[in-house]
Amino acid sequence: MLLIFLLMLTFSNAEYETLCTSNACFTLHLDGLSFVEANTNCNNNGGYLMTIRSKEEEDILQTLLSQISLQEKHFKIRIGLKLHRESCVISQEPLKGFKWVSGAEDSEYSNWGREPHSTCHERCVSISYNPMSHSHLKWTDGSCLKPFPYVCMFYFKGMCKALTISGPGQITYTVPFSKESQNYQLKLLPVGTYVDIMCDGQEPFYILCSNAHNKGYTWSKPGPFCQTNRSCAIKNGGCEHVCKQEGKEVTCSCNNSYELNEDGVSCGLKNMCSENTCQHQCIMGETGFTCLCPDGMELSSDQRSCLDIDECASQEVCREGSCVNTEGSYICSCEEGFEMIHGHCKDIDECVTSKCEHTCSNSVGSFSCDCNNGFKLSEDGYSCEDINECLGSICKFECVNTRGSFVCACPSGYQVDRSGVCFPTDVSSGSLPESLSESPSESSVVLDVQENFTESLSSTVELQHESPHTNAPSPDFNDTHNQDPVDTSLATSLSKSFNNRVIICVLGSVIPLVVLVAITVGILAVRCNQVKKEVKKNTATDGYCWVSSGLDPRLEKLYESIPTDDL
Template sequence: MLGKMPLMVLLALLGGLQESSGAQQEMLCTPNACFVLHMEPVRFHKAQNRCEDDGGYLLTVRASDEQEALLSLLSLIEKQQGEPALRFWIGLKLSRGECVRPDRTLRGFRWISGGEDSQFSNWKREPVSTCTEERCVTVDYSFSGQEQLRWTPAGCRMKASYVCKFYFQGMCEALTLLGPGKIIYEAVFSKHPLKSELQLLPFGTRARIFCGAQELATSLCRSKDGAYSWTDPGPFCKPGSRSCARSNGGCEHECRQEGEAVRCSCREGYELDGDGFSCRREDLCRAAACQHRCVTEETGFSCKCPSGFQLKENRRDCSDVDECREQACGDHGCINTDGGYRCECRPGYLLSHGECRDVDECESSPCEQRCTNNMGSFSCSCSEGFRYIPDVGEPRRCRLHCPHHKCPPICPGGPGGPCHCADGFLLNEGTCEDLDECTMDRCEQGCVNTYGSFMCFCRLGFVPKDEVKCTVAAGRDRSALVVVPTQEDPAVKGSSASAGPFLWIWVVAAVVLVASVFLIRLYVVHRQKRREESCSQQGAAPADHPDL
């Protein structure tokens, strides 16, 4: 079912106007204001000047009702080919020398039309902190129906469409023609004539009345005694004595004489216009039962649906298009809505102009040294002489690293300044040398030194406790040799470094050493038992042979 528009009086938008540049222009009027949408993209200050030259100002959105009025105007625009959204300037600006204020509703920006700061805002992205740059604001209108009219800070020199707003005290009803002629309405806010189909004209509108080819009179919409009326209310172009023999009686197509009057008619395919003399192409849409909009064509008419809908088989009614079936959100989540859809982005992506776009996490400097942005994520890396070691407390910290017994120090201030060594190394005569923690009795039983660290191990029958201590093992663990890499002492080392690339070489060496000691001990014990058995046998021999 087609969505309903906001409850407001739509007095104008009966078709597009054309600006002198050829760009489309649309107009919408409420009982006390008119909005003119200019599709031509221009810079902010040019848009501001054009609105002010016409007697209005660049659109402000001080409250939700003004936002609803703008949505009503934009909802009638046909989606441009290949354009997922339209972007417009609004009259909100941060002047150079003024600072962004995150604690305020408008973030320090001000409406160029003046007045008090409003308490309404609709920021899509928070403004970047600055006190030296001039910043302006655009709003985005998405044809998919999501993220509507969200405010985005932008440079004032970029180009966007714009909407001018004009306030009026009241309206006058359209003037009446009784004979052939035309009326040109000129509003104070537009250099271009208004459409003659308008039923109400804003205060200050000037009407030029033409009867035939001659301009007969002018009339002005004004206020008098609290009411709004024309200075010359008409009606105009009253018919007099006419003859089909003279200028076809004023008829555009066919003329039939009826006494002193004439009756005009039109050829097939045309119908008589409201002035009774002109002919226009027959409005086939008048009898059409189009659900949304009817368009007259050379061979007839056709029904049109708004963006997000498609014609049913009867070619008159509209049904919702399920954009999610067409993978409108790619591999992201998609929720179909009436006339549109809504994307639900995966982590690492942000919804922008109706599409999920990768977030460049590196802009927020999440890494200590180097950051590489990936689709939906990022990765950290370190400079030469440092190593990336994930840590629960500091998961993106880069630490000094040395994979050898000796390494040159890192001197941030250059020669002569303070220098630093990697964890587990000490500065000695301009060189970082590995500290042998095993000489400091760090382990309760066994210790193996590594580059930048050390390992503790326990003898057979013991298991590690608190990394550097050993306790008696229970059950099957009594026959196992346990080697435990230990964390560095923060009193000796600046951060937690790994044991180095040769960690497992030391582990294997320790295992082999302990296993060798164990085998040698078994061999010695076995030899000792055999010797004791041999001695006991020799001592028992004289008892078997008594003295003769």
């Protein structure tokens, strides 16, 4: 910072106050203009409204303002920071959504005196100057139309040292950002400055500050100018330090640590910058050399080496997430599931690139995989496994697990209701019993109805139940639900096994019944024959009455129905 102040030299004229550093000049205009008018005036002269992107630039403005003498010390100065139309105030950002009109990138440095009004309308920033107040150089937003004093800044690639004259004459300078020539008392002038030189008894001429590729930035003619019969007794012969005269010949020399400039009369410090003078960069000034450090580093106590600045110690950086200090810089990082976008941690939608087998659900900072009905999430958190519903099924006879569901099966001649119970099919009508037919909800779950008893002996009835773990709708009639071949073959083999069991059960029930009927018929035939003989015997015994035979009344009726002619 000492170097900056040493290189700053101010001069004034009727129009403005001016300050120049080693590569820039700043002009303070006290006539108030609106934001557009002030920026246009700066642009027309090759510059733009001043930016304050660092504490160093703020110090330059402070130095410029301290050179003026005003009765009223408290006033506002416009700078080149603006909230453009259709943009909105963003309270989380250092510049609050405002932009530098110079086109410079947004800066982390800010010095707001109050929070800008929350708006999406055009607003402009000014600085309050009051050296007696603690709120010195604070930023405030306001109308862009109100007239305020303003500061223009002009950057240059280099500077030329001021000229000297060794005799009667006058030098006037015209700097690039002014149309008028002035007799400035400067040590440095920006490249592009031209000088009018008028020596007594000589024709006027001018020279220009330009880039001489082999000598750097210098004047097109170094001087000295306006030389006459020189004498060390008169103005030290024009020499800045030591004047030596031998006869009519005058020569100039310099004190220790100084060397004679190209004009032969002025002196400058010897270049004390060498490869090992400074760790980073060495610059010669009017009083000596100064070491500079790169951004993110600062000079140590020896004023030669550089030390890293821990930016993470400031609350101005990494407003969200965590801060990691690095050599000369820092890194802002976010927690897992977030990414840094324009200084803010934004949620990452992991479902865009997820490995979920079925469905993915994004959440703030994370995500989760979900499975379709009939499946459960595996241990890896991505793939889905089939749920074996038969382990806890409602099937009362047989259960067949399928991919994502299950099937209830019954023996041939039976149907399944929603509760998994098997009901016999009405053989004569080929439909369910009347008690089931009256219930639409029960009849709707039947998958297949056998047409006759014969077909029922060689087929099974299957019901696709709703999985107890899912909300899947009840299946329609004859709906196979795209079962896998393995599931289908399993159901077929079970069906064949059920048919064989049913045939065995039927045969075991019918054969004893047939035998019983045959015995009964035989007994009836024998008794009928005995009855016939008794009737013949009784017809020959007149005067006698019939005595009960002790037979079943139904057999007696049968006997009475036999014609007597056959006896």
